Amino acid sequence: xxxxxxxxxxxxxxxxxxxxxxxxxxxxxxxxxxxxxxxxxxxxxxxxxxxxxxxxxxxxxxxxxxxxxxxxxxxxxxxxxxxxxxxxxxxxxxxxxxxxxxxxxxxxxxxxxxxxxxxxxxxxxxxxxxxxxxxxxxxxxxxxxxxxxxxxxxxxxxxxxxxxxxxxxxxxxxxxxxxxxxxxxxxxxxxxxxxxxxxxxxxxxxxxxxxxxxxxxxxxxxxxxxxxxxxxxxxxxxxxxxxxxxxxxxxxxxxxxxxxxxxxxxxxxxxxxxxxxxxxxxxxxxxxxxxxxxxxxxxxxxxxxxxxxxxxxxxxxxxxxxxxxxxxxxxxxxxxxxxxxxxxxxxxxxxxxxxxxxxxxxxxxxxxxxxxxxxxxxxxxxxxxxxxxxxxxxxxxxxxxxxxxxxxxxxxxxxxxxxxxxxxxxxxxxxxxxxxxxxxxxxxxxxxxxxxxxxxxxxxxxxxxxxxxxxxxxxxxxxxxxxxxxxxxxxxxxxxxxxxxxxxxxxxxxxxxxxxxxxxxxxxxxxxxxxxxxxxxxxxxxxxxxxxxxxxxxxxxxxxx
Amino acid sequence: xxxxxxxxxxxxxxxxxxxxxxxxxxxxxxxxxxxxxxxxxxxxxxxxxxxxxxxxxxxxxxxxxxxxxxxxxxxxxxxxxxxxxxxxxxxxxxxxxxxxxxxxxxxxxxxxxxxxxxxxxxxxxxxxxxxxxxxxxxxxxxxxxxxxxxxxxxxxxxxxxxxxxxxxxxxxxxxxxxxxxxxxxxxxxxxxxxxxxxxxxxxxxxxxxxxxxxxxxxxxxxxxxxxxxxxxxxxxxxxxxxxxxxxxxxxxxxxxxxxxxxxxxxxxxxxxxxxxxxxxxxxxxxxxxxxxxxxxxxxxxxxxxxxxxxxxxxxxxxxxxxxxxxxxxxxxxxxxxxxxxxxxxxxxxxxxxxxxxxxxxxxxxxxxxxxxxxxxxxxxxxxxxxxxxxxxxxxxxxxxxxxxxxxxxxxxxxxxxxxxxxxxxxxxxx
Numbered sequence: 001x002x003x004x005x006x007x008x009x010x011x012x013x014x015x016x017x018x019x020x021x022x023x024x025x026x027x028x029x030x031x032x033x034x035x036x037x038x039x040x041x042x043x044x045x046x047x048x049x050x051x052x053x054x055x056x057x058x059x060x061x062x063x064x065x066x067x068x069x070x071x072x073x074x075x076x077x078x079x080x081x082x083x084x085x086x087x088x089x090x091x092x093x094x095x096x097x098x099x100x101x102x103x104x105x106x107x108x109x110x111x112x113x114x115x116x117x118x119x120x121x122x123x124x125x126x127x128x129x130x131x132x133x134x135x136x137x138x139x140x141x142x143x144x145x146x147x148x149x150x151x152x153x154x155x156x157x158x159x160x161x162x163x164x165x166x167x168x169x170x171x172x173x174x175x176x177x178x179x180x181x182x183x184x185x186x187x188x189x190x191x192x193x194x195x196x197x198x199x200x201x202x203x204x205x206x207x208x209x210x211x212x213x214x215x216x217x218x219x220x221x222x223x224x225x226x227x228x229x230x231x232x233x234x235x236x237x238x239x240x241x242x243x244x245x246x247x248x249x250x251x252x253x254x255x256x257x258x259x260x261x262x263x264x265x266x267x268x269x270x271x272x273x274x275x276x277x278x279x280x281x282x283x284x285x286x287x288x289x290x291x292x293x294x295x296x297x298x299x300x301x302x303x304x305x306x307x308x309x310x311x312x313x314x315x316x317x318x319x320x321x322x323x324x325x326x327x328x329x330x331x332x333x334x335x336x337x338x339x340x341x342x343x344x345x346x347x348x349x350x351x352x353x354x355x356x357x358x359x360x361x362x363x364x365x366x367x368x369x370x371x372x373x374x375x376x377x378x379x380x381x382x383x384x385x386x387x388x389x390x391x392x393x394x395x396x397x398x399x400x401x402x403x404x405x406x407x408x409x410x411x412x413x414x415x416x417x418x419x420x421x422x423x424x425x426x427x428x429x430x431x432x433x434x435x436x437x438x439x440x441x442x443x444x445x446x447x448x449x450x451x452x453x454x455x456x457x458x459x460x461x462x463x464x465x466x467x468x469x470x471x472x473x474x475x476x477x478x479x480x481x482x483x484x485x486x487x488x489x490x491x492x493x494x495x496x497x498x499x500x501x502x503x504x505x506x507x508x509x510x511x512x513x514x515x516x517x518x519x520x521x522x523x524x525x526x527x528x529x530x531x532x533x534x535x536x537x538x539x540x541x542x543x544x545x546x547x548x549x550x551x552x553x554x555x556x557x558x559x560x561x
Numbered sequence: 562x563x564x565x566x567x568x569x570x571x572x573x574x575x576x577x578x579x580x581x582x583x584x585x586x587x588x589x590x591x592x593x594x595x596x597x598x599x600x601x602x603x604x605x606x607x608x609x610x611x612x613x614x615x616x617x618x619x620x621x622x623x624x625x626x627x628x629x630x631x632x633x634x635x636x637x638x639x640x641x642x643x644x645x646x647x648x649x650x651x652x653x654x655x656x657x658x659x660x661x662x663x664x665x666x667x668x669x670x671x672x673x674x675x676x677x678x679x680x681x682x683x684x685x686x687x688x689x690x691x692x693x694x695x696x697x698x699x700x701x702x703x704x705x706x707x708x709x710x711x712x713x714x715x716x717x718x719x720x721x722x723x724x725x726x727x728x729x730x731x732x733x734x735x736x737x738x739x740x741x742x743x744x745x746x747x748x749x750x751x752x753x754x755x756x757x758x759x760x761x762x763x764x765x766x767x768x769x770x771x772x773x774x775x776x777x778x779x780x781x782x783x784x785x786x787x788x789x790x791x792x793x794x795x796x797x798x799x800x801x802x803x804x805x806x807x808x809x810x811x812x813x814x815x816x817x818x819x820x821x822x823x824x825x826x827x828x829x830x831x832x833x834x835x836x837x838x839x840x841x842x843x844x845x846x847x848x849x850x851x852x853x854x855x856x857x858x859x860x861x862x863x864x865x866x867x868x869x870x871x872x873x874x875x876x877x878x879x880x881x882x883x884x885x886x887x888x889x890x891x892x893x894x895x896x897x898x899x900x901x902x903x904x905x906x907x908x909x910x911x912x913x914x915x916x917x918x919x920x921x922x923x924x925x926x927x928x929x930x931x932x933x934x935x936x937x938x939x940x941x942x943x944x945x946x947x948x949x950x951x952x953x954x955x956x957x958x959x960x961x962x963x964x965x966x967x968x969x970x971x972x973x974x975x976x977x978x979x980x981x982x983x984x985x986x987x988x989x990x991x
């Protein structure tokens with residue numbers, strides 16, 4: 001396949017809006033392809049396929065959201081066609097809708113952000129059912145008893161071996177840490193209040209859990225860094241916890257050419273104020289810190305007005321949400337490993353808190369100078385569904401659009417944030433970084449997020465001429481073009497044409513197989529044998545995700561030996 | 562040869578620690594199973610061969626003809642109903658949903674006459690739950706409401722609830738309190754620290770009264786509620802609030818007495834309220850071993866967990882209108898496919914009469930009363946014994962079921978796939 005004459009943005013390879021041809025053969029970018037398939041991209045924007053590094057798209061809590069929200073299912077209903085299965089849902093779409101909608105946006109890869117090992121089989125059952133895109137799942141470690149015990153005992157070798165085993169058992173890609181220690185405390189209805197608040201029964205602190213998991217992550221040379229959801233997330237004044245957390249790990253070095261820690265959906269962790277009354281943005285403080293510390297990355301967790309479904313392994317947060325909103329509340333504690341919750345929400349433009357939250361996400365993205373430290377996300381579906389990514393990109397590219405939006409919001413969005421004074425407007429190169437190149441690099445996917453020879457043949461082509469359209473003024477044109485890719489090409493196959501899905505291949509699933517010294521692995525096995533005999537409600541032999549659940553694996557090797 | 566850690570395809574406990582002894586391809590012994598599971602492993606009467614009804618009589622035929630007949634029935638029907646899916650694996654359910662899409666049918670599971678009201682309750686309030694291991698390790702108070710595990714889920718108490726031991730519950734039953742609320746003194750009730758005998762149909766009142774006491778409004782209550790002394794209810798509320806970790810386990814007594822989903826709504830709300838004081842979770846005591854699994858698969862494929870009408874190409878969900886019994890009661894369904902279930906035994910009489918008047922396809926390893934009104938009968942291998950696949954335990958935990966012996970019969974999944982294949986050959990008209 002040859003893509004002719006497009007205006008290409010490929011930041012990893014230093015291509016900044018050059019008119020050039022691209023060749024794809026056998027699913028990969030090549031120097032020169034044979035064959036007769038030619039796509040005319042003249043006058044169109046061409047970028048690598050989009051990469052979503054943080055979205056809740058598969059597994060127990062997503063399905064809980066569907067089951068408890070039939071009212072959401074009715075939004076976004078599309079009937080089946082000769083080619084497509086039916087779609088339902090807006091914030092919690094069914095599996096087919098997830099694949100189709102990502103493809104229509106020009107996204108070709110998405111990672112599920114939080115999977116407990118015990119319930120990873122379910123996650124993979126859903127990932128298998130999501131068409132078109134490549135995917136992977138991050139595995140939860142921050143409240144696992146074996147982790148807490150290794151940290152308590154200061155046994156880094158055993159911890160690393162357990163992390164490797166947990167990734168294998170869950171067919172997981174990376175180490176996710178959510179409200180470390182808080183999930184265990186929630187087992188008896190408690191929480192931790194900061195990074196030095198001890199975890200009940202285990203004599204460890206969140207600070208120690210984060211540090212040890214980061215050190216284990218680096219000892220294993222995993223492709224991705226630890227992916228952290230901070231303590232105190234969602235609470236006024238939490239920016240101090242966030243900064244304290246970052247300062248606590250400044251001395252840890254990355255083992256690979258990437259960040260040493262990714263802090264996710266930062267919008268929810270950048271709050272000032274002592275309560276909801278004096279709630280305010282501390283995004284400038286957080287972004288300023290990131291500008292001085294290039295070893296850390298974050299994603300936005302941008303809020304979208306309207307309906308959302310909050311879902312997280314931070315169960316005490318969800319209980320708080322449910323009480324605050326008087327909303328329906330699901331909770332799911334997972335023995336020895338995690339807790340989680342799901343609560344529907346509607347974000348209102350005239351709600352002062354929501355309006356400030358909306359501004360904070362944009363402030364973070366625009367005040368963080370190096371776009372490689374930032375990923376555009378909505379923490380789907382917590383801040384809002386991923387189908388709104390074109391809206392977020394338009395906001396990042398147009399100060400005029402931001403001003404138009406601010407005029408419709410509660411006035412505290414202007415008074416308690418710095419957004420009105422921010423002039424920066426991202427250009428297409430920066431957009432390509434925060435939606436493709438950056439997330440691919442941050443996840444550690446060398447074949448994604450760029451269009452160099454050897455890269456996966458994942459390309460998105462949008463019917464917008466970056467040389468003619470001024471995104472600052474014509475933000476509606478930008479949004480419309482990004483919402484319906486002219487072409488999405490997945491592994492060299494056209495899957496979307498004119499905004500419609502025209503082919504439904506099955507993507508693959510990334511997971512990481514990390515090697516560890518046998519002596520450490522044996523010590524982990526001995527611990528687990530005891531845990532299964534005494535505490536788990538299933539047998540150890542039935543625990544690990546079987547190969548039948550990952551039919552197109554893409555295994556990344558890592559480890560200490 | 563002993564097969565270790567075999568899963569039991571009987572009830573929602575989905576016990577995964579069975580030892581099955583196999584000699585020359587036959588099961589000769591099972592260890593650790595309860596009597597219900599044991600009976601399934603040791604085997605009982607099977608449907609011998611495929612059958613079709615000719616001149617009012619079921620006669621043996623080939624699989625090929627049975628598939629053809631099934632496909633013709635589904636294809637000719639204007640409002641086919643595809644029902645069951647509780648005693649088979651998720652892989653069958655996936656194929657069944659695709660078949661329902663292709664024939665423009667309505668798909669529903671046995672939850673409709675079981676914990677369907679619980680699901681509707683969850684739609685109203687959400688479910689504050691946990692895995693069963695969390696209850697095992699932490700719960701110092703167990704409340705069985707309208708549930709009788711001693712008869713229906715025999716190993717539940719020992720493996721997961723009142724009599725289990727765990728990290729924070731080393732004393733097992735000795736360190737726990739057990740409350741049973743039921744309309745009669747069940748075997749489960751005999752093991753309780755506190756038994757509350759309620760009149761049938763008064764669950765909602767009793768739960769509402771408990772919620773008032775828990776929230777400090779008990780002084781507004783009369784001296785007795787639904788025949789129960791207020792002091793009894795106060796004692797129960799005190800026990801609940803004194804617990805470090807309480808678990809309410811709800812059964813069909815709640816879902817199938819007067820009030821139905823409102824009873825469940827009440828129980829879920831009570832548990833949410835109790836979380837303002839201490840830690841509480843609530844779980845549904847699901848019946849068949851994979852009825853929960855159908856709900857999961859149906860939710861991620863269609864967006865809804867049961868009662869999904871696919872006749873318009875897009876999923877439409879409205880229990881009360883689109884559930885199996887609704888369609889039959891209105892005499893709307895004009896063909897029915899029953900997979901791994903027995904509606905003739907469990908459905909209201911009027912709906913079974915409606916079934917008897919329409920073509921019925923049965924896919925099942927075992928003969929049951931539904932066989933008597935079926936027009937096409939297709940025998941299959943027993944999932945979890947003769948076929949592998951995925952099942953979801955009552956708490957939503959996904960596990961892989963094993964195959965321990967070979968079978969001459971095709972699997973449920975293969976049968977549904979074969980029918981789907983014949984349907985496609987007849988032409989896709991939607």
